[in-house]
Amino acid sequence: MQLSFAALSISGQGALVVGATAGRALMPSAAAADKASGGAITRALSHSKFTGKTGQVLDLVAPAGMAASRILLAGLGKADEFKRSGAETLAANVVGRLLTSGEKQIVFAIDGVKGGKLKPAELAAHLAMGAKLRSYSFNTYRTKNLEDFEPTLKSIVVGTGDVAGAKRAWTPRQAVIEGVFMARNLVNEPPNVLSPAEFARRAKELSKFGVKVDVLGEADMKKLGMGALLGVGQGSERESQLVVMRWNGSRKKDEAPVAFVGKGVCFDSGGLSLKPGAAMMGMKGDMGGAAAVTGTMRALALRKAKVNAVGVIGLVENMPDGKAQRPDDVVTSMSGQTIEVLNTDAEGRLVLADALTYTQRKFKPKFVIDLATLTGAIMIALGLENAGLFSNNDQLSERITEAGKEVGETVWRLPLAGAYDKMIKSKIADMKNITGTTNAGSIAAAQFLQRFVEDKTPWAHLDIAGVAWQDGEQKPLSPGWGTGWGVRILNRLVMLNYEK
Numbered sequence: 005m006q007l008s009f010a011a012l013s014i015s016g017q018g019a020l021v022v023g024a025t026a027g028r029a030l031m032p033s034a035a036a037a038d039k040a041s042g043g044a045i046t047r048a049l050s051h052s053k054f055t056g057k058t059g060q061v062l063d064l065v066a067p068a069g070m071a072a073s074r075i076l077l078a079g080l081g082k083a084d085e086f087k088r089s090g091a092e093t094l095a096a097n098v099v100g101r102l103l104t105s106g107e108k109q110i111v112f113a114i115d116g117v118k119g120g121k122l123k124p125a126e127l128a129a130h131l132a133m134g135a136k137l138r139s140y141s142f143n144t145y146r147t148k149n150l151e152d153f154e155p156t157l158k159s160i161v162v163g164t165g166d167v168a169g170a171k172r173a174w175t176p177r178q179a180v181i182e183g184v185f186m187a188r189n190l191v192n193e194p195p196n197v198l199s200p201a202e203f204a205r206r207a208k209e210l211s212k213f214g215v216k217v218d219v220l221g222e223a224d225m226k227k228l229g230m231g232a233l234l235g236v237g238q239g240s241e242r243e244s245q246l247v248v249m250r251w252n253g254s255r256k257k258d259e260a261p262v263a264f265v266g267k268g269v270c271f272d273s274g275g276l277s278l279k280p281g282a283a284m285m286g287m288k289g290d291m292g293g294a295a296a297v298t299g300t301m302r303a304l305a306l307r308k309a310k311v312n313a314v315g316v317i318g319l320v321e322n323m324p325d326g327k328a329q330r331p332d333d334v335v336t337s338m339s340g341q342t343i344e345v346l347n348t349d350a351e352g353r354l355v356l357a358d359a360l361t362y363t364q365r366k367f368k369p370k371f372v373i374d375l376a377t378l379t380g381a382i383m384i385a386l387g388l389e390n391a392g393l394f395s396n397n398d399q400l401s402e403r404i405t406e407a408g409k410e411v412g413e414t415v416w417r418l419p420l421a422g423a424y425d426k427m428i429k430s431k432i433a434d435m436k437n438i439t440g441t442t443n444a445g446s447i448a449a450a451q452f453l454q455r456f457v458e459d460k461t462p463w464a465h466l467d468i469a470g471v472a473w474q475d476g477e478q479k480p481l482s483p484g485w486g487t488g489w490g491v492r493i494l495n496r497l498v499m500l501n502y503e504k
């Protein structure tokens with residue numbers, strides 16, 4: 005789908021989108037469209053409950069004489085409260101209505117809001133962002149009735165008073181979109197296709213954007229002593245992989261990198277502690293953390309971010325077979341610490357343990373953030389609205405929280421404390437991988453990860469089990485299943501704090 009910026013105009017073809025703020029106050033373009041249509045908007049309003057609230061859309065067929073096929077009047081809410089997220093959601097909702105409708109073009113003619121928080125260029129860039137994010141579709145495996153699913157929409161024109169400024173603001177955002185789409189694609193791929201090796205192959209494709217990508221196989225990991233990660237993959241026919249991605253964009257070549265670590269369980273059957281059927285569905289998405297890290301590396305490279313960044317993803321398949329790890333096994337992690345594996349379904353923390361040790365020892369990063377679809381319990385705590393944030397560092401936490409608010413990928417911090425750490429005491433090893441109660445399951449998992457944080461490295465863990473995919477209600481900005489959650493927040497975090 006093509007996206008372009010042009011001078012504000014109501015004379016384009018396709019669906020013309022104009023705005024009204026709360027109290028049905030038509031914005032200048034809307035008033036012009038009303039006039040050009042011989043008062044069609046005013047007439048439609050008189051038969052409508054439309055008030056101009058955010059989210060409302062009044063949809064009318066454009067009368068003869070106008071180039072547009074239809075006019076959509078979109079509510080912006082109170083003018084002084086309209087901001088980025090409002091612009092993104094508005095555009096996304098409009099695209100959602102029209103994506104497969106037969107309409108080929110959408111022309112946005114939303115004027116800058118007087119006294120509003122957004123400059124014209126920003127408003128345009130965020131309309132474009134919302135439109136693009138919503139235009140995603142994943143039809144790789146459909147062979148029938150494609151007309152029901154394939155977007156008919158080919159072009160989006162965003163009208164703005166500052167075309168040059170909008171284009172400038174758009175370039176880096178286009179990179180972020182590509183990162184998000186890559187993450188979504190990875191999460192949506194079925195697990196028979198997306199094995200650890202296939203995931204690694206797709207990560208390798210980032211080398212064409214200047215990312216250095218190294219792939220470690222099982223023999224390499226064995227040499228490094230990664231018994232925790234390898235134990236998880238040992239019941240699978242497919243080889244586990246550790247992918248290391250490096251983007252060196254900082255002006256200071258040898259500056260310590262920021263580091264992202266992702267859980268990449270390409271399918272989580274639970275292993276011998278097998279999940280019941282209903283709980284196993286969707287476990288192709290258990291690599292959502294790794295997908296977010298890979299998508300972020302793509303975004304950083306595409307927009308040539310002035311930062312040194314590493315992304316490390318542990319790719320495994322958690323399967324039960326004769327070679328599978330048993331509940332009661334004790335494994336030795338790369339850190340040297342031993343782990344009693346009492347439940348093979350608490351596998352994410354085992355994968356992350358070795359990936360975290362490797363990342364810290366190899367790169368001495370400024371900070372490390374891991375992302376993982378780690379616990380079902382995080383959804384009990386936070387529902388599907390926030391990812392869980394755990395950290396040993398207040399500044400890093402605040403920065404992550406702030407970045408999340410700006411892009412609409414919000415996080416909520418939960419505690420870590422010695423009292424919780426006691427929950428993972430093992431009778432025979434340094435720690436165990438479950439607690440024996442269902443209390444504070446997400447915190448216990450985070451305490452486990454913290455055991456692998458070295459020398460007080462600033463560290464944060466994002467439990468994204470509730471946000472990496474969506475089964476029920478769709479979020480306006482992410483159609484379909486995999487959301488690509490994580491790319492936007494990490495990119496924003498870097499942009500706001502770590503680029504020089």
Ligand code: BES
Nearest residue numbers: 290349350351377378379380381438469
């Ligand atoms: N991948 C799951 C967590 C998960 C569950 C993600 C549901 C998304 C939706 C993880 O590996 C897991 O199985 N965790 C167990 C931990 C338990 C055995 C301590 C869980 O949450 O039940």
Ligand code: MN
Nearest residue numbers: 272349350351
């Ligand atoms: Mn599991």
Ligand code: ZN
Nearest residue numbers: 269272290352
């Ligand atoms: Zn898992």
